[in-house]
Amino acid sequence: MTMAIEINCTTGETIERPLTAEEIAANEAAAVEQATRTHEAEVKAAADAEAKAALLTKLGITADEAKLLLA
Amino acid sequence: MANTYTLISSNVLSASATSITFSAIPSTYTDLVLRISARSDSTFSSGIPESLVVTFNGSGASNYSKTTLYGNGANALSVRDTATANAILSFNAVGNGVTANTFGNAEIYVPSYLSSTSKPFSSFGTGENNATTAYIAANAALWNNTVAITSTTIIPGNGSNWLSSSSFYLYGIKNS
Numbered sequence: 001m002t003m004a005i006e007i008n009c010t011t012g013e014t015i016e017r018p019l020t021a022e023e024i025a026a027n028e029a030a031a032v033e034q035a036t037r038t039h040e041a042e043v044k045a046a047a048d049a050e051a052k053a054a055l056l057t058k059l060g061i062t063a064d065e066a067k068l069l070l071a
Numbered sequence: 072m073a074n075t076y077t078l079i080s081s082n083v084l085s086a087s088a089t090s091i092t093f094s095a096i097p098s099t100y101t102d103l104v105l106r107i108s109a110r111s112d113s114t115f116s117s118g119i120p121e122s123l124v125v126t127f128n129g130s131g132a133s134n135y136s137k138t139t140l141y142g143n144g145a146n147a148l149s150v151r152d153t154a155t156a157n158a159i160l161s162f163n164a165v166g167n168g169v170t171a172n173t174f175g176n177a178e179i180y181v182p183s184y185l186s187s188t189s190k191p192f193s194s195f196g197t198g199e200n201n202a203t204t205a206y207i208a209a210n211a212a213l214w215n216n217t218v219a220i221t222s223t224t225i226i227p228g229n230g231s232n233w234l235s236s237s238s239f240y241l242y243g244i245k246n247s
Contacts, residue, residue, distance in 0.1 A: 002089040002231060009080040010095040019089055026124045026131055026156070027089065027226050034159050036229035037150055045146040067188065
């Protein structure tokens with residue numbers, strides 16, 4: 001069972017209780033959103049790396065040589 | 072510059088839990104600091120660490136935004152989210168798919184948590200993996216709400232539970 005832990009900072013009391021249906025739904029929505037963001041970031045990174053490699057090939061220089069040009 | 076740094080409350084999990092909430096946060100400090108060492112049951116095995124999904128005062132309204140900058144030595148990326156129902160602070164913990172017994176760590180800093188204006192906050196962390204790839208992330212976030220922060224909840228972004236031995240410490244800072 002999924003549990004929620006609540007620590008009351010004023011009294012020091014710690015309560016463990018099952019999640020409510022609303023909390024479970026909110027957590028699932030957050031998980032979907034997180035997965036979407038992670039996927040988008042990975043796709044963008046792969047696309048950027050591919051575009052960079054293609055440009056270097058087109059220019060006929062290495063990544064180190066490109067750094068020298070931009071330094 | 073802060074001249075006090077006081078532990079308000081803490082919890083080290085003895086069993087898995089989905090969410091950790093610090094409630095009834097005293098209004099006697101200037102800033103809040105959350106220090107977290109955590110591992111979730113996410114089964115991601117690619118080395119991508121977990122995220123901290125943070126809400127304040129139980130608010131699930133779409134009034135959070137954040138900018139994340141992260142990298143692993145090979146790639147550096149930036150992600151921007153606006154009008155979300157929580158602040159997903161990326162890559163500050165680890166999932167159960169990476170090296171056993173490792174925990175990601177993070178610090179979340181919430182300045183002026185009692186102010187009557189929107190609440191900017193930030194986090195910085197790493198997803199320890201004891202492998203060739205290590206991630207580091209910085210997040211700048213905003214909770215667009217003018218009420219004082221009295222509670223905060225942290226859940227994992229990918230997994231369903233924080234695993235045993237994950238630890239959560241809430242500190243209060245006073246500037247006078």
